[in-house]
Amino acid sequence: MVNENDRSARESSIASGWTVEGQPEAAPAKVRAADEAGDPRPDEDGAPERRELSSGALVLLGLIGGVYLLYTYVWFSWANAASVANAAVVETSGSLGGVLQQLVFWVAPCAPALWFVSVLVLCRGQRVWRMTVWLALGLLVLVPLPMFGGMF
Amino acid sequence: MASKVTGWVVFACITALYVYMVVAAVGNLTQLPVMASQLGLGLNATGWFWLWFGVGLPVIGYLIALLVGRRRRGGSRLLLLATGLAVVAAVQLEVSLVVPPTSFFV
Numbered sequence: 714m715v716n717e718n719d720r721s722a723r724e725s726s727i728a729s730g731w732t733v734e735g736q737p738e739a740a741p742a743k744v745r746a747a748d749e750a751g752d753p754r755p756d757e758d759g760a761p762e763r764r765e766l767s768s769g770a771l772v773l774l775g776l777i778g779g780v781y782l783l784y785t786y787v788w789f790s791w792a793n794a795a796s797v798a799n800a801a802v803v804e805t806s807g808s809l810g811g812v813l814q815q816l817v818f819w820v821a822p823c824a825p826a827l828w829f830v831s832v833l834v835l836c837r838g839q840r841v842w843r844m845t846v847w848l849a850l851g852l853l854v855l856v857p858l859p860m861f862g863g864m865f
Numbered sequence: 866m867a868s869k870v871t872g873w874v875v876f877a878c879i880t881a882l883y884v885y886m887v888v889a890a891v892g893n894l895t896q897l898p899v900m901a902s903q904l905g906l907g908l909n910a911t912g913w914f915w916l917w918f919g920v921g922l923p924v925i926g927y928l929i930a931l932l933v934g935r936r937r938r939g940g941s942r943l944l945l946l947a948t949g950l951a952v953v954a955a956v957q958l959e960v961s962l963v964v965p966p967t968s969f970f971v
Contacts, residue, residue: 810885820950821953828948831948859959859963
């Protein structure tokens with residue numbers, strides 16, 4: 714019996730050993746366990762206690778956000794050019810594909826904004842460096858290379 | 866219930882745009898060599914690479930968006946899919962502007 718009690722988890726062993734007197738204690742223990750199990754869930758869902766950003770992190774976010782805004786402007790101008798060029802082609806063959814292609818063109822300038830919002834939403838309540846890494850990755854992925862067209 | 870339906874409709878719309886991109890890229894992949902041969906041209910390795918890239922990019926983007934959002938709630942997942950779509954569209958636009966189509970042909 715003693716060995717069995719040692720092997721099993723301590724809380725339950727006390728509860729099972731003290732069946733008569735221990736029962737009142739077992740109930741709060743269960744509640745506590747439920748609380749402990751219940752706490753991490755809202756954390757993962759993204760509605761935990763609010764952790765405020767440091768001012769340094771805010772400045773960093775502002776700087777990166779500014780670059781994203783710049784990217785958006787550049788992508789917007791390129792999408793505009795592409796859609797105008799494509800419209801000339803589509804006029805000769807009006808079709809569903811033309812409309813969809815225009816949609817795809819105009820989705821492209823939303824990429825920096827969507828990436829920024831996604832990172833902020835998905836990394837909410839996590840460490841700042843994780844957010845920074847994801848935002849930096851976005852800066853790399855979304856560089857508007859056509860802007861440097863003269864170099865190619 | 867209504868929000869669930871809306872979520873699925875948005876999901877379907879975004880997925881449709883991904884599918885359109887794949888279909889359009891497959892169209893390029895099959896039609897461009899035909900057009901090239903009609904002009905007495907052939908496609909070189911660069912051309913084949915970028916044509917296949919166009920087919921694979923939306924698929925990869927879609928899969929990554931689903932993978933990153935697999936443990937998220939509906940709204941976040943839709944946001945991720947939309948972000949993936951926008952990024953794929955931006956990269957495609959980028960390729961179409963940066964890579965000159967004349968470099969596809971032998």
